[in-house]
């Protein structure tokens with residue numbers, strides 16, 4: 175039991191949990207001391223399942239260290255000061271319905287809990303998840319408010335519920351009630367949720383009652399459930415994960431992969447190739463690859479956009495057509511931008527070529543931004559770029575005179591630049 179939440183899987187937390195983890199993965203005293211000191215600098219509390227710790231211990235190098243780097247911050251240079259909330263979650267929350275977000279026209283985001291089964295140290299929701307014990311609420315109160323909102327906005331056709339990771343620890347009966355309530359809205363065609371449980375507690379998705387419910391949804395025309403797996407590393411796709419993935423697929427649940435690209439975890443070409451291959455082998459659809467966001471306290475995870483692009487591009491040169499479909503993105507308060515390429519070449523990047531995968535609704539974008547650059551998905555932007563110095567969209571926008579968000583989370587209007595096309 176943790177913070178009023180019951181988990182069937184054993185979770186290692188706090189100082190005692192860290193000690194147990196260190197023993198399971200076989201840290202030397204020096205490693206333990208170094209990792210412990212780095213953890214102090216992170217805002218994300220330590221937490222991992224025992225299952226995942228043992229999975230790490232079973233890996234050989236470099237996978238063992240790469241997976242440890244998910245659970246504990248790695249050593250490394252912090253090239254800039256990151257920020258809390260680098261995806262603008264807090265700022266988009268409306269006062270009276272703080273758990274509903276309507277950033278993108280067709281999608282309603284429903285925040286259920288701030289609790290996650292994993293506390294990935296690079297998590298962009300660190301500011302919400304670190305206060306996870308606060309605000310555990312009745313799932314159906316939120317579902318009913320969401321239904322009211324959906325009925326008032328019938329052009330929304332899909333719901334993404336999130337947290338945290340409610341699907342990993344909410345009771346099956348609650349989860350079924352939540353999903354069926356959302357799907358009962360006439361205009362809703364799809365309910366999706368992201369979960370780290372396929373990596374941290376895959377047995378959760380072998381629950382017969384839950385699978386039977388998904389099977390019923392499959393037989394309902396025009397309605398479906400999709401799971402976004404939070405696999406970030408090929409070592410996470412264990413035999414039990416594969417069993418859970420197959421069980422979900424067998425009852426019509428689509429599964430997608432959207433790994434973040436993170437220094438020390440999966441930024442190497444070999445790891446990226448293996449991860450994308452494993453997606454195809456296990457019928458997981460490659461969806462996004464998102465470059466690490468500028469999270470406060472663990473900036474050593476950051477990777478320059480050009481380097482991430484080159485590594486992903488090289489990995490894709492070694493993959494077949496269907497397995498290289500993941501879109502490389504950089505996400506931001508203003509939306510998701512696809513990194514299309516660099517000019518004149520990725521090895522000598524003087525300009526970055528971007529296009530919106532999806533910008534947030536116009537009400538949420540700074541006026542100057544809309545004046546200076548296109549916000550439609552079909553238009554390209556060619557912006558000045560400094561090789562090896564730009565780790566996120568804020569760096570690119572600031573350099574090009576566009577509005578950006580500073581380390582304190584404030585929007586800076588910035589000055590016009592002739593570099594903007």
Ligand code: SF4
Nearest residue numbers: 290292293294297370
């Ligand atoms: S699984 Fe996602 S929400 Fe949970 S801690 Fe990791 S990055 Fe954050």
